[in-house]
Amino acid sequence: AANDVTVTLLPSKESPIIEKEIYGQFAEHLGTCIYGGLWVGPESSIPNTNGYRNDVINALKELHIPVLRWPGGCFADEYHWMDGIGPKENRPRMVNSNWGGTVEDNSFGTHDFFDLCEMLGCEPYLSGNVGSGTVEELAKWVEYITAEDGPMATLRKKNGREKPWHLKYLGVGNESWGCGGNFTPEYYADVYRRYQTYCRNFNGNKLYKIASGASDYDYNWTEVLMKNAGHHMDGISLHYYTVLGWSGSKGSATQFNEEDYYWTLGKCLEVGDVVKRHCDIMDKYDPKKRVGLLVDEWGTWFDEEPGTVPGHLYQQNTLRDAMVAALSLNTFHTFTDRVKMTNIAQIANVLQSMVLTKDAQMVLTPTYYVFKMYVPHQDAKLIPLSVATPQIAARDGRKVPVVSATASTKDGKTTLSLVNTDLQNESKITIDLAGISAKKVSGEILTATSMNDYNDFGQPEKVTLKPFKNGWQVKDGKLTVTLPAKSIVTLSLQ
Numbered sequence: 001a002a003n004d005v006t007v008t009l010l011p012s013k014e015s016p017i018i019e020k021e022i023y024g025q026f027a028e029h030l031g032t033c034i035y036g037g038l039w040v041g042p043e044s045s046i047p048n049t050n051g052y053r054n055d056v057i058n059a060l061k062e063l064h065i066p067v068l069r070w071p072g073g074c075f076a077d078e079y080h081w082m083d084g085i086g087p088k089e090n091r092p093r094m095v096n097s098n099w100g101g102t103v104e105d106n107s108f109g110t111h112d113f114f115d116l117c118e119m120l121g122c123e124p125y126l127s128g129n130v131g132s133g134t135v136e137e138l139a140k141w142v143e144y145i146t147a148e149d150g151p152m153a154t155l156r157k158k159n160g161r162e163k164p165w166h167l168k169y170l171g172v173g174n175e176s177w178g179c180g181g182n183f184t185p186e187y188y189a190d191v192y193r194r195y196q197t198y199c200r201n202f203n204g205n206k207l208y209k210i211a212s213g214a215s216d217y218d219y220n221w222t223e224v225l226m227k228n229a230g231h232h233m234d235g236i237s238l239h240y241y242t243v244l245g246w247s248g249s250k251g252s253a254t255q256f257n258e259e260d261y262y263w264t265l266g267k268c269l270e271v272g273d274v275v276k277r278h279c280d281i282m283d284k285y286d287p288k289k290r291v292g293l294l295v296d297e298w299g300t301w302f303d304e305e306p307g308t309v310p311g312h313l314y315q316q317n318t319l320r321d322a323m324v325a326a327l328s329l330n331t332f333h334t335f336t337d338r339v340k341m342t343n344i345a346q347i348a349n350v351l352q353s354m355v356l357t358k359d360a361q362m363v364l365t366p367t368y369y370v371f372k373m374y375v376p377h378q379d380a381k382l383i384p385l386s387v388a389t390p391q392i393a394a395r396d397g398r399k400v401p402v403v404s405a406t407a408s409t410k411d412g413k414t415t416l417s418l419v420n421t422d423l424q425n426e427s428k429i430t431i432d433l434a435g436i437s438a439k440k441v442s443g444e445i446l447t448a449t450s451m452n453d454y455n456d457f458g459q460p461e462k463v464t465l466k467p468f469k470n471g472w473q474v475k476d477g478k479l480t481v482t483l484p485a486k487s488i489v490t491l492s493l494q
């Protein structure tokens, strides 16, 4: 039977803007994210522009990526930026101990990353080395990138870049409680204070300094950091993965049953409770909400695809991942007063990717299409709403709402995104528009025949965006729309 759901839009003049940085991405030196995924080098037979893959860059441009985090992740705390500048043939090699012991030749470095950001039109977000690097090294990286004059600027100019770059986002360490140094929160808070002191604002460049924050349910980390170092930061991070657990199998990305599907969605939605609890702690120390919470790693984490390189975290991406993306973004929208950025992990070939590549081939994932569909929400004004929906019971006592919704407005257009999580039944949704005009309505839908469907190399796309026609009716200020089972729809109202 069809589900009956009502959504009430509650437009308010005071409601916040959905910062475009909520749609941020993350690229780590991990597996084939950088090498092979984004960058193949100018000598490659794969069509490229100065070494960047044309197919991947063109696809990513469609997502209007606002910010890209690099070079890690765990890799960041072993990365020595000076190894990645100057003539490529002279660059030292290193072992990427976090990620499969692959040898890193440092051929993709600072200049290459900033060029990539320029191509994508996004802000760079650097993750600095605190775990195994020095204060001097981090201070000099900032100087190299942003100073107009001085020894580091001279070195940069010698390496072919005359003008300084603009750098806003600087992370001071990554997962400092774990791969980034195994610090206690008290010790890291002091180290953070020290490192950030020497990251200077050169020539009008203003850094937004981000402390390495908690993972999941580690509320004590946020508490100690806010208490001991809150005044020295602009942002603090949070990592939350939709994962079965950190030991043993994480389950297959493609072979799963209905029970697994609903469990995954329930776990993903728990990010709302987790973010809320970290925000409550931040409110105690920073009631004016000066410090942003940046969920700078999130997404699904399953077992690596059979036959792929261990430690490279290469996973496929099904309609279930698309659901996780949409539900997570809908949730982040409700925290825009505190959550100033999020970065899905990762942009290519790692975990919940936008694109997957195999030699010269590329596929766009179901997650890619959610990000594409949600572009109109970037920098739009949130329209708060309430949803009256049945819930589906999932394993571990979790509950998944049948329908999740989010809405925003920008340039006289209202964008309404609706998710029907129910695998069997369509949902009839009645939306109280609260006076919002819906004279012209158009829509797009993402769905598939099966919840396990994914896009694979050399095959027609099974999960792709399609126009959504005829599924709605507007009468007496109410919009009624019927969403097929397991579908995501975005409507544009004017």
Ligand code: AHR
Residues within 6 Å of the ligand: 028, 072, 073, 074, 075, 174, 175, 297, 345, 346, 351
């Ligand atoms: O995204 C993969 C890894 O997950 C990152 O390197 C690390 O920060 C996190 O544990």
